[in-house]
Amino acid sequence: LPLPPGPKKLPILGNILQMPSSENEWEVYADWAREFNSDILHVQAGNNSLILVNTVEIAKDLLDKRSAKYSSRPQFTMSADLVGWIWSFVSMPYSDAWKERRRMFQKNFHPSDDSIHKPREIEFIRQLLPRILDTPEDILPLTKHMMGGITLSLGYGIDIHPTNDPWVDLAGRAMEGASGYPMPGTFLVDTIPILKYVPEWFPGAGFQTKARIWRGLQERFRQEPFDATVRDLNAGTARPSFVSVALSRIDDGPDAARQRDVIRDTAGMFFAAGAETTGSSIHTFILAMLCHPEIQAKAQKEIDETIGTGRLPEFSDQANLPYLAALVKEVMRWRPVTPMAVPHKVIEEDIYNGYYIPAGSTIIPNVWAMLRNQDHYPDPLVFNPDRFLKDGQLNPAILDPTEVVFGFGRRACPGSHIALSTLWLTAASILSTFNITKKLDANGDPIEPHMKYFNAMICYPLPFECEVKPRSKTAEKVIQSAVDY
Ligand code: HEM
Numbered sequence: 468l469p470l471p472p473g474p475k476k477l478p479i480l481g482n483i484l485q486m487p488s489s490e491n492e493w494e495v496y497a498d499w500a501r502e503f504n505s506d507i508l509h510v511q512a513g514n515n516s517l518i519l520v521n522t523v524e525i526a527k528d529l530l531d532k533r534s535a536k537y538s539s540r541p542q543f544t545m546s547a548d549l550v551g552w553i554w555s556f557v558s559m560p561y562s563d564a565w566k567e568r569r570r571m572f573q574k575n576f577h578p579s580d581d582s583i584h585k586p587r588e589i590e591f592i593r594q595l596l597p598r599i600l601d602t603p604e605d606i607l608p609l610t611k612h613m614m615g616g617i618t619l620s621l622g623y624g625i626d627i628h629p630t631n632d633p634w635v636d637l638a639g640r641a642m643e644g645a646s647g648y649p650m651p652g653t654f655l656v657d658t659i660p661i662l663k664y665v666p667e668w669f670p671g672a673g674f675q676t677k678a679r680i681w682r683g684l685q686e687r688f689r690q691e692p693f694d695a696t697v698r699d700l701n702a703g704t705a706r707p708s709f710v711s712v713a714l715s716r717i718d719d720g721p722d723a724a725r726q727r728d729v730i731r732d733t734a735g736m737f738f739a740a741g742a743e744t745t746g747s748s749i750h751t752f753i754l755a756m757l758c759h760p761e762i763q764a765k766a767q768k769e770i771d772e773t774i775g776t777g778r779l780p781e782f783s784d785q786a787n788l789p790y791l792a793a794l795v796k797e798v799m800r801w802r803p804v805t806p807m808a809v810p811h812k813v814i815e816e817d818i819y820n821g822y823y824i825p826a827g828s829t830i831i832p833n834v835w836a837m838l839r840n841q842d843h844y845p846d847p848l849v850f851n852p853d854r855f856l857k858d859g860q861l862n863p864a865i866l867d868p869t870e871v872v873f874g875f876g877r878r879a880c881p882g883s884h885i886a887l888s889t890l891w892l893t894a895a896s897i898l899s900t901f902n903i904t905k906k907l908d909a910n911g912d913p914i915e916p917h918m919k920y921f922n923a924m925i926c927y928p929l930p931f932e933c934e935v936k937p938r939s940k941t942a943e944k945v946i947q948s949a950v951d952y
Contacts, residue, residue: 468823472503473510481511490922493806493835513658516828526832530875538877539812541829544663545654549678550644551685554732557740571733575713578884583707588889591617592896593949603935614746622737623696624708638738641688644681693731710734745886747804747927752894755850756903757916757933766791770899776941779949780895789860793852795891800868801850806835808874837871900942904934
């Protein structure tokens with residue numbers, strides 16, 4: 468049977484010369500889908516066979532319905548062998564080790580139990596608001612720091628300083644070297660693995676220096692916050708967290724030490740997979756409000772009319788704010804945080820719609836293209852929360868972007884409930900208390916936001932300027948009183 472269509476391949480090199488840069492891969496893949504009139508494509512990048520999936524229907528057919536075959540991950544020499552992120556279950560191959568960590572995560576942080584994550588999110592968001600009041604120009608770093616704090620606090624229960632926190636700093640620096648996310652091709656050693664044996668002093672082996680520094684940070688990030696939690700637990704001062712709950716559930720048999728290592732490694736995923744991703748969606752929310760004052764005003768009106776102006780929004784208000792729910796969905800759709808989700812790997816050969824899928828192929832779900840599909844979302848470039856509403860209520864007939872942005876099948880994001888509740892409460896709290904407007908330049912003209920994103924495995928808006936002011940004196944008082952929460 469033929470491979471799925473795709474650009475013409477050269478002998479040995481395959482499509483390596485046509486491969487797009489990581490800046491806009493998803494756009495090129497969507498263009499190829501149109502050019503070859505197929506939503507499933509095959510490209511060959513050197514030794515790597517890639518299957519590009521451009522519709523949600525095909526992604527579900529393969530990654531959900533055939534998940535027993537399609538749930539592994541491609542492996543990369545730089546991140547796994549040289550930097551040492553082999554313990555990260557986001558990038559582990561489909562294996563017993565992955566299953567054990569995934570089960571551990573879900574058992575101790577299940578979506579049906581919000582007793583730890585929601586109160587912690589409320590606490591951090593209520594501390595955020597007065598900080599925005601003090602230094603509104605820092606709204607982007609403050610929200611980023613908050614996400615680092617929430618994820619570390621949920622993972623470990625350790626205390627986080629309001630700014631310049633050493634744990635957030637360590638985790639952030641460790642993640643710089645976490646090409647643990649399987650984004651192929653960043654380093655030549657990923658394409659030619661034998662290069663991993665080239666010594667650091669050898670000319671051109673700068674990647675070895677990077678790997679050595681990143682490995683040091685990775686090892687500290689893996690161990691030190693866990694050790695701090697164990698110290699707090701022994702001192703009786705630990706706050707509830709993934710680690711405290713999971714440790715309380717292990718039995719003291721001969722397997723206890725190994726189970727502790729699994730808990731330690733799973734805890735690292737809260738920050739590694741949750742901080743930058745959710746932070747990115749919060750920054751996109753701020754950017755969308757900046758660009759669309761009329762949508763901001765409509766959401767504020769809904770909040771004011773539903774809960775009044777005398778208190779901050781609570782999770783219990785969620786069901787009564789359909790426009791805000793639609794707005795959050797549109798934030799997730801408009802600028803997807805991970806435009807190609809996280810690639811899967813198929814472990815056995817397969818046949819789909821008459822095409823041959825070679826074993827070992829990397830499957831890239833083009834989430835960006837799925838969320839710009841005109842059939843699901845007419846005028847897809849426009850930021851329009853109303854597309855999700857009918858008669859003032861959420862319309863279940865419209866494809867929910869959260870079915871796409873969090874990936875597919877057995878590897879789908881296990882932290883989506885944490886991401887969504889944090890994004891919702893942050894958006895609700897900021898909208899109820901602040902106005903986000905364009906800054907004025909020296910001539911009094913509004914400064915238009917540049918709309919540029921840092922594009923990689925995880926995309927986020929590059930810093931942009933905005934004016935953030937409390938909506939009223941009452942709003943200021945509400946913010947101040949929330950500090951004592
Ligand atoms: C807006 C925020 C987030 C987005 C867009 C997002 C997106 C994703 C995506 C696309 C995947 C890969 C799914 C696949 O392979 O099909 C993933 C995996 C994962 N996410 Fe998230 N995520 C977010 C927040 C979080 C949070 C808050 C946590 C934890 C606190 C988290 C933990 C994980 C973990 C552990 C995995 C690996 C799952 C596995 O390989 O089995 N994520 N996420």
